[in-house]
Amino acid sequence: RADGSRLWATIHETARFGGTPKGGINRLTLSAEDGRVRDWFRDACEAAGLTVSVDALGTQYALRAGKDMSLPPIAFGSHLDTQPTGGKFDGVLGVLAGLEVMRSLNDAGIETRAPLLLVNWTNEEGSRFAPAMMASAAYAGEFTTDEILAKRDVAGTTVAEALDTIGYRGGEAVGERAIGAFVELHIEQGPILEAEGKTIGVVEGGQGIAWFDGSVEGFESHAGTTPMPRRRDALLGLSEFALAAERIALAHGPSAVATIGEATIQAPSRNVVPGRVAFTMDTRDPRSETLTAMEEELRAAAREIGERRRLSIVLERIWRKEPVPFDPKVVAAVDAAAEGLGLSRRRIISGAGHDACNLAAKVPAAMIFVPCKDGVSHNESESSTEGDCAAGADVLLQTILRLAN
Amino acid sequence: RADGSRLWATIHETARFGGTPKGGINRLTLSAEDGRVRDWFRDACEAAGLTVSVDALGTQYALRAGKDMSLPPIAFGSHLDTQPTGGKFDGVLGVLAGLEVMRSLNDAGIETRAPLLLVNWTNEEGSRFAPAMMASAAYAGEFTTDEILAKRDVAGTTVAEALDTIGYRGGEAVGERAIGAFVELHIEQGPILEAEGKTIGVVEGGQGIAWFDGSVEGFESHAGTTPMPRRRDALLGLSEFALAAERIALAHGPSAVATIGEATIQAPSRNVVPGRVAFTMDTRDPRSETLTAMEEELRAAAREIGERRRLSIVLERIWRKEPVPFDPKVVAAVDAAAEGLGLSRRRIISGAGHDACNLAAKVPAAMIFVPCKDGVSHNESESSTEGDCAAGADVLLQTILRLAN
Ligand SMILES: NC(=O)NCCC(=O)O
Ligand SMILES: NC(=O)NCCC(=O)O
Numbered sequence: 002r003a004d005g006s007r008l009w010a011t012i013h014e015t016a017r018f019g020g021t022p023k024g025g026i027n028r029l030t031l032s033a034e035d036g037r038v039r040d041w042f043r044d045a046c047e048a049a050g051l052t053v054s055v056d057a058l059g060t061q062y063a064l065r066a067g068k069d070m071s072l073p074p075i076a077f078g079s080h081l082d083t084q085p086t087g088g089k090f091d092g093v094l095g096v097l098a099g100l101e102v103m104r105s106l107n108d109a110g111i112e113t114r115a116p117l118l119l120v121n122w123t124n125e126e127g128s129r130f131a132p133a134m135m136a137s138a139a140y141a142g143e144f145t146t147d148e149i150l151a152k153r154d155v156a157g158t159t160v161a162e163a164l165d166t167i168g169y170r171g172g173e174a175v176g177e178r179a180i181g182a183f184v185e186l187h188i189e190q191g192p193i194l195e196a197e198g199k200t201i202g203v204v205e206g207g208q209g210i211a212w213f214d215g216s217v218e219g220f221e222s223h224a225g226t227t228p229m230p231r232r233r234d235a236l237l238g239l240s241e242f243a244l245a246a247e248r249i250a251l252a253h254g255p256s257a258v259a260t261i262g263e264a265t266i267q268a269p270s271r272n273v274v275p276g277r278v279a280f281t282m283d284t285r286d287p288r289s290e291t292l293t294a295m296e297e298e299l300r301a302a303a304r305e306i307g308e309r310r311r312l313s314i315v316l317e318r319i320w321r322k323e324p325v326p327f328d329p330k331v332v333a334a335v336d337a338a339a340e341g342l343g344l345s346r347r348r349i350i351s352g353a354g355h356d357a358c359n360l361a362a363k364v365p366a367a368m369i370f371v372p373c374k375d376g377v378s379h380n381e382s383e384s385s386t387e388g389d390c391a392a393g394a395d396v397l398l399q400t401i402l403r404l405a406n
Numbered sequence: 407r408a409d410g411s412r413l414w415a416t417i418h419e420t421a422r423f424g425g426t427p428k429g430g431i432n433r434l435t436l437s438a439e440d441g442r443v444r445d446w447f448r449d450a451c452e453a454a455g456l457t458v459s460v461d462a463l464g465t466q467y468a469l470r471a472g473k474d475m476s477l478p479p480i481a482f483g484s485h486l487d488t489q490p491t492g493g494k495f496d497g498v499l500g501v502l503a504g505l506e507v508m509r510s511l512n513d514a515g516i517e518t519r520a521p522l523l524l525v526n527w528t529n530e531e532g533s534r535f536a537p538a539m540m541a542s543a544a545y546a547g548e549f550t551t552d553e554i555l556a557k558r559d560v561a562g563t564t565v566a567e568a569l570d571t572i573g574y575r576g577g578e579a580v581g582e583r584a585i586g587a588f589v590e591l592h593i594e595q596g597p598i599l600e601a602e603g604k605t606i607g608v609v610e611g612g613q614g615i616a617w618f619d620g621s622v623e624g625f626e627s628h629a630g631t632t633p634m635p636r637r638r639d640a641l642l643g644l645s646e647f648a649l650a651a652e653r654i655a656l657a658h659g660p661s662a663v664a665t666i667g668e669a670t671i672q673a674p675s676r677n678v679v680p681g682r683v684a685f686t687m688d689t690r691d692p693r694s695e696t697l698t699a700m701e702e703e704l705r706a707a708a709r710e711i712g713e714r715r716r717l718s719i720v721l722e723r724i725w726r727k728e729p730v731p732f733d734p735k736v737v738a739a740v741d742a743a744a745e746g747l748g749l750s751r752r753r754i755i756s757g758a759g760h761d762a763c764n765l766a767a768k769v770p771a772a773m774i775f776v777p778c779k780d781g782v783s784h785n786e787s788e789s790s791t792e793g794d795c796a797a798g799a800d801v802l803l804q805t806i807l808r809l810a811n
Binding site: 084085086126127128131133189190191192208210212220221222223224225226227228229230231234236237239240241243244247250251255257258259260261262263264265266268269270271272273274275276281283285351352353354376377378379380381 | 594632641644660669
């Protein structure tokens, strides 16, 4: 068993890096705060006897030797970056529970057959640089390292520059390190486990995701002198489109979602009719064909609104991640570990994207979920209990032992 | 007659201060660029033999002596600040045509009975600091100087700090200087004169204006895991409210307008359901009772949307300017001047707010409009012709001569 109270203390110890007054964390990837938590993580891993290295995209790997070093390591972990108004658990739990697994094995003097590898993936959140989970995608071969290094944040800074600024552009080539299997512990970020009173989600896969960059182009004009029917108001175009996206998602049933998370009026002024709005859109569904259908309907809505309001609405898809099924054997190992511990559980599909979803394209992978309060995540009030975190760490430990021996 | 080609050259000479690649001007009030055009204006006035002084809110006054210095001066002018994507004529025409009036009188060796006063009012646009036309409102006694000095822009800078930064906090007490009458030449900023083929608008008054600061408060949550019906999406609340405002304005007939010019999501992120949006709203109508009715309907819409979507929508009125009738004698002087010059003309109500609307509370005031292309203003493509600007300057000169002799 893992030491749940040490895990809980560690979670609260690292929450100071980017901690917010409302009790959340603002630790955007590759920010100074992210640099500080990475330094802390490296030191903690080294103190636990692990060998730490960094790849060319900043991902940190901490290796614990096994009896048979010719075997590829069993890997686990998650991410230490957060949303701008993120919580203390999203990603953090998976990394620090992984550290707790290493510490517990040390305390118990257990040596596994395969080596163990704890990973802190760069930019899981996708808030500063799109897409989300970019380092694990590069690891799995979905992007080249150079493609990722060239991505820019809204300030124009590239991933390469941001890595250099905090000193985390490592020497290891991305994707070259062998991994035998990958297991990620995470809070559910949704309401299902809590509603059903289950402690463990045995995650069978992740839903599909499509991300878009969009813009609405109208014409700036005087708020006092331009009659309503003459206006080409970009914000009203965005408003209609946002409501259309909501209707389209609702029409595709309970699992489909669509979100406009960012919207910025260009050169805004109180007495100017908005001439241009840039926005982002996120759509998801567990079914690939629903993702495609939603995109078609969104494009049709954009066309109709644009023509009627004399606006040009552009929707560019910048990322699409197909629904991911996890490896049945690793899923079974998670299930068996939870059963062995006598924990209540259910099979579940992840609504969020995770590094494990990218890893699954290259190595056997699966995930463990624990409940979070009211299903709330990407919010400073995100919350989980010490008991649930400990249970998750126990399942992680037992799954790892099954896979590594 | 004024020298139309000299006026045209002067307009283009000053357009370099804050000039944009698209041919417009970005010269927010009290910015460095505004400081530069003020220096230019002071030098040009002094070169024309005028005595320049600055009041405690930065408004510049350039005096030309008259035969009877016991008479209060006949004043004219407008403003040299612009919107962030402003044009070359809004405000600028009124100030530089005033300079041209002074230069033409000098060239013709004409001395008027009353002295003449050319004014460049601080912050007419209201884009950086709200409300618009704040210096002329303080002149007219609607605000105290201290109230205005304490207003802040979005960066938190006060008017007092901004004045000090460019060295334009003058010594003269605001509102103490006597003015006999005020005449403002301006582009129409609307489509009426052009549509009817008229050169001069004889402005009878300005419509009412109400400005609001608003916010929509929902709850940040994960874009991938929060089912649509559980969301409390602040952007969707704003979207519905923006469309409701459009419907309400349309329902109040052709003159009513409502505009959301600024809208900012707090801590935006692609994969976070927006939790809070701040916005501004501008409503106008020539009828005071319509302004009131629109506000009531907007508040009802905000309540209904907020309740249905579990959002808190707040609407704070930060400014209300009643419809303003201009002085019949000054209006008649404008009309007679245009008639004397043989220019086509019509009576008109101003859709935009102007410093003359504030002055009207304290001194006899009126305005002269000239057409602008497609009625477009608050846009870098704002455009007027050399001939129309010259005609406006001629009417201004003739009106001034009528009032000052
Ligand atoms: N787990 C998580 O919140 N990942 C961020 C990427 C996403 O938006 O799903
Ligand atoms: N004339 C003009 O555009 N003034 C700015 C204030 C307003 O919005 O009406």
